[in-house]
Amino acid sequence: MNKYSALSKNELQSEIEKLEKRYNGYKEQKLKLDMTRGKPCSQQLDMSTEMLEIPAKELRKAADGTDTFNYGVLDGLPEAKALFAEMLEVDKSEIIIGGNSSLNLMYDAVGRAMSLGILGGTPWSKLDKVRFLCPSPGYDRHFAICELFGIEMVIVDMKPDGPDMDTVEKLVSEDDSIKGIWCVPKYSNPDGITYSDQVVDRMAALKPKAKDFRIFWDNAYCVHHLSDKPDSLKNILAACKSAGNENMVYMFSSTSKISFPGAGISMMAASAENLNSIRKSMTIQTIGHDKINQLRHVKYFKDIDGISAHMKKHADILKPKFDLVLEILETELGGKDIASWNKPNGGYFVSLNTLDNCAKEVEKLSLDAGVVLTKAGATYPYGKDPRDRNIRIAPTMPPAEELKKAIEILCISVQLVSAKKMLAAM
Numbered sequence: 001m002n003k004y005s006a007l008s009k010n011e012l013q014s015e016i017e018k019l020e021k022r023y024n025g026y027k028e029q030k031l032k033l034d035m036t037r038g039k040p041c042s043q044q045l046d047m048s049t050e051m052l053e054i055p056a057k058e059l060r061k062a063a064d065g066t067d068t069f070n071y072g073v074l075d076g077l078p079e080a081k082a083l084f085a086e087m088l089e090v091d092k093s094e095i096i097i098g099g100n101s102s103l104n105l106m107y108d109a110v111g112r113a114m115s116l117g118i119l120g121g122t123p124w125s126k127l128d129k130v131r132f133l134c135p136s137p138g139y140d141r142h143f144a145i146c147e148l149f150g151i152e153m154v155i156v157d158m159k160p161d162g163p164d165m166d167t168v169e170k171l172v173s174e175d176d177s178i179k180g181i182w183c184v185p186k187y188s189n190p191d192g193i194t195y196s197d198q199v200v201d202r203m204a205a206l207k208p209k210a211k212d213f214r215i216f217w218d219n220a221y222c223v224h225h226l227s228d229k230p231d232s233l234k235n236i237l238a239a240c241k242s243a244g245n246e247n248m249v250y251m252f253s254s255t256s257k258i259s260f261p262g263a264g265i266s267m268m269a270a271s272a273e274n275l276n277s278i279r280k281s282m283t284i285q286t287i288g289h290d291k292i293n294q295l296r297h298v299k300y301f302k303d304i305d306g307i308s309a310h311m312k313k314h315a316d317i318l319k320p321k322f323d324l325v326l327e328i329l330e331t332e333l334g335g336k337d338i339a340s341w342n343k344p345n346g347g348y349f350v351s352l353n354t355l356d357n358c359a360k361e362v363e364k365l366s367l368d369a370g371v372v373l374t375k376a377g378a379t380y381p382y383g384k385d386p387r388d389r390n391i392r393i394a395p396t397m398p399p400a401e402e403l404k405k406a407i408e409i410l411c412i413s414v415q416l417v418s419a420k421k422m423l424a425a426m
């Protein structure tokens with residue numbers, strides 16, 4: 001197919017007619033297809049059922065004799081720390097095990113900084129202005145935390161190897177109201193990008209004007225590979241230590257998309273000084289998290305090889321779905337110069353960019369044909385995509401047949417909106 005920009009008025013008109021026929025064909029089917037959130041499909045969840053079948057008597061005693069059925073152990077069983085320290089490639093002393101959600105740990109980290117300050121710094125809530133850098137497109141729930149606390153968000157562009165570090169370095173070194181940056185460094189949500197070693201090194205070597213600046217390193221997709229040749233991500237905590245900046249990063253992750261979303265294990269890794277300070281307020285907040293679930297995860301996975309083998313089974317289910325999406329995108333949109341997309345090696349999303357000022361219309365058109373997409377704009381701070389072009393595709397949850405229809409409808413909508421815009425401009 002030729003580029004749309006090379007088509008004559010007549011050619012565009014006949015293209016629109018053909019697309020409308022296909023679109024109406026789908027519309028008549030009165031479909032209801034939900035493509036909104038990146039959730040595992042039920043086949044993936046089934047894979048972890050065995051974990052719930054471990055007998056209670058095997059979950060009662062931790063390795064050090066702790067009775068998991070009773071109160072106690074603030075920041076995680078030693079065997080849970082050992083397992084997830086391996087996953088995050090940190091030392092056992094550099095990790096805290098949380099509850100069922102890493103988002104909760106991130107919210108708490110921001111909330112603590114707002115109300116109590118970080119390592120003796122002024123509580124952020126007492127400052128005139130607090131700002132966060134938000135590499136975008138990014139994860140809407142990160143942005144929602146900032147919005148709730150009144151933290152001003154500054155968009156930083158994403159490049160193929162991570163955030164635009166020239167901008168990050170400049171802003172962070174000049175402005176002490178910039179207190180944080182949100183990063184999803186591996187198979188990023190939604191771009192599927194893994195930060196390059198150079199980006200990690202530059203991130204670790206930042207010289208922030210604010211002493212209480214923190215990198216919120218949300219490694220949610222650290223073991224979520226789709227390929228036999230997975231991306232590798234340089235260890236930020238080690239890089240920060242080498243750069244003399246060991247307090248500058250908070251790392252987060254969870255098993256939400258390894259075992260059970262909402263019933264997994266979350267974790268946070270950081271320097272000893274950061275963790276000691278966090279434990280002081282954590283001990284007021286809770287007597288301890290769910291040790292039975294921690295032991296369940298340890299008994300089931302055993303070690304990092306157990307996690308890797310389990311994630312390989314996830315990939316066997318997910319890879320065909322991602323391939324299907326990419327195949328349809330290529331067939332429908334390839335060569336037309338009206339959209340671009342990533343081909344991720346892992347994670348949960350495919351990020352589609354339309355021509356500028358088209359995403360909202362595409363979302364509406366798809367919805368009218370029965371496909372609910374993640375809200376256009378949701379991948380940007382305040383829900384406002386300045387170029388109105390990014391659409392997050394979440395292929396994991398729907399069965400292949402539904403996914404196929406949904407992506408076809410999305411692609412027809414992209415073509416229709418682009419063609420009509422071009423025709424109107426002729």
Ligand code: PMP
Nearest residue numbers: 101102103139184189220254256
């Ligand atoms: N971070 C990212 C980047 C995510 O995509 C998600 C889930 N969509 C989360 C965190 C949420 O993780 P949890 O279930 O551990 O709160």
